[in-house]
Amino acid sequence: MxxxxxxxxxxxxxxxxxxxxxxxxxxxxxxxxxxxxxxxxxxxxxxxxxxxxxxxxxxxxxxxxxxxxxxxxxxxxPASGTKPFKFFNHLTSHPKFLSSTEAAWTLAGSTASDLSLLGCKLKNIKRPLKTLHKESFSDIQKRVCEANSLLKLVQVQAIANPTTDLFNEERELQEKYYFLRGIEESFFQKKSRVNWLRLGDHNTPFYQSIAAARASQNSIRSISLLDGSVITDPDLISSTAISHFEAILAPELLPTITASYNWLQALHSLSY
Known part of the structure; x- marks a missing residue:
């Protein structure tokens, strides 16, 4: 085996x-x-x-x-609905990352005295980060291809008609292309859940394949019920999942607490 x-x-x-x-x-x-x-x-x-x-x-x-x-x-x-927020490490490389985060944090109040206020402050930070990611890094594969195409076009022009302006433009486009390639690699590395790898300068194709395999394996396309039947309708899957977790996390009838107050007080004294 x-x-x-x-x-x-x-x-x-x-x-x-x-x-x-x-x-x-x-x-x-x-x-x-x-x-x-x-x-x-x-x-x-x-x-x-x-x-x-x-x-x-x-x-x-x-x-x-x-x-x-x-x-x-x-x-x-099945339709995924609203996607949860995910923080990608490559956001920290954006020039506006610190300023956007600081502005959102300050706008939500100077202090957070409890977890509720802290949660509100974190939600306020989430919005500008989502906007920053959408404006600068959304559809990263397409951005990399476009940067590569522009770089090749300017390189051809620079070889045919070498000028200072074309060489400077080529250098700027090359820096932008390498920057976006690094963002693309970081993006798919997080998607693939591979923490460390040494294959070459850029491991993007490997990360892409692992991320695609994970997405295929983790997608919920059907649910088997206790009676053995299988449901595939997206709306029915969603309602069944919600009902299942509501019964566990928010039951209509809460179980009674069997432990007495004296028992809890004795337990608290043991922690000192």
């Missing part, structure tokens, strides 16, 4: 996102029942890039001892 695992790692393949039964084989022996996951749908990075929404469905085995697997190349993704 170790050799097989290493072989699959060298090939660069991994399990496709799947739904249905997690085990695909049964010995059909009532006296000694055994079930295992022997059959897998495995894909590589090129597949994930070409079919990012693909999903495998493991069906009941019926008359066979192996479960069939059906692959859908374009399974619709």
């Amino acid at each position: 170790v050799e097989l695992r290493d072989f699959l790692f060298d090939l660069g393949v991994e399990d496709m996102r799947f739904q249905g039964n997690s085990r695909t084989w049964t010995n059909k022996c009532p006296q000694n029942p055994v079930t295992k996951k022997l059959d897998r749908a495995m894909v590589n990075t090129n597949w994930i890039r070409a079919f990012p929404n693909s999903i495998a469905t493991v069906l009941p085995h019926e008359f066979s001892d192996h479960s069939p697997c059906v692959i859908n190349l374009a399974y619709p993704l």
Whole structure:
């Protein structure tokens, strides 16, 4: 199994996102029942890039001892709704980062005496950071391609007609291109969750492939209910998830506290 695992790692393949039964084989022996996951749908990075929404469905085995697997190349993704705020490290390299943060922090009040006020101040900082990221770093891959195209155009002009202005413009565009490439690498590094790597000057293609694989694996396309049924409707998935966590975090009937006040007071004295 170790050799097989290493072989699959060298090939660069991994399990496709799947739904249905997690085990695909049964010995059909009532006296000694055994079930295992022997059959897998495995894909590589090129597949994930070409079919990012693909999903495998493991069906009941019926008359066979192996479960069939059906692959859908374009399974619709549920609508994500409002995306949560994520802080990217490359924001700190923007010249306006400190001034925008300081202005938003000051505007929310000079002090924060409790967690509620601190939360309000942090929310006020979130808005200008989102605006800064959208104006300067949104669609970073497109920005890198455009900077590269402008750089090549000026380089051709500088070679054909060498002037001081063209050489200065080439230097500025080259600095901008390298800066955006570094931002792109940092962006996909955070998306890929790879903390450290040494492959070359820029590891962006590697980070992109890992980020695409993570996005494909982490996307919720279906939910299995307790009765065994599977729901795929995005609105129904959302309402089911909300109801589940509301029952855990905000139940209508709160459990009674069995510990007495004296017990809590004794516990507090033990901390000193």
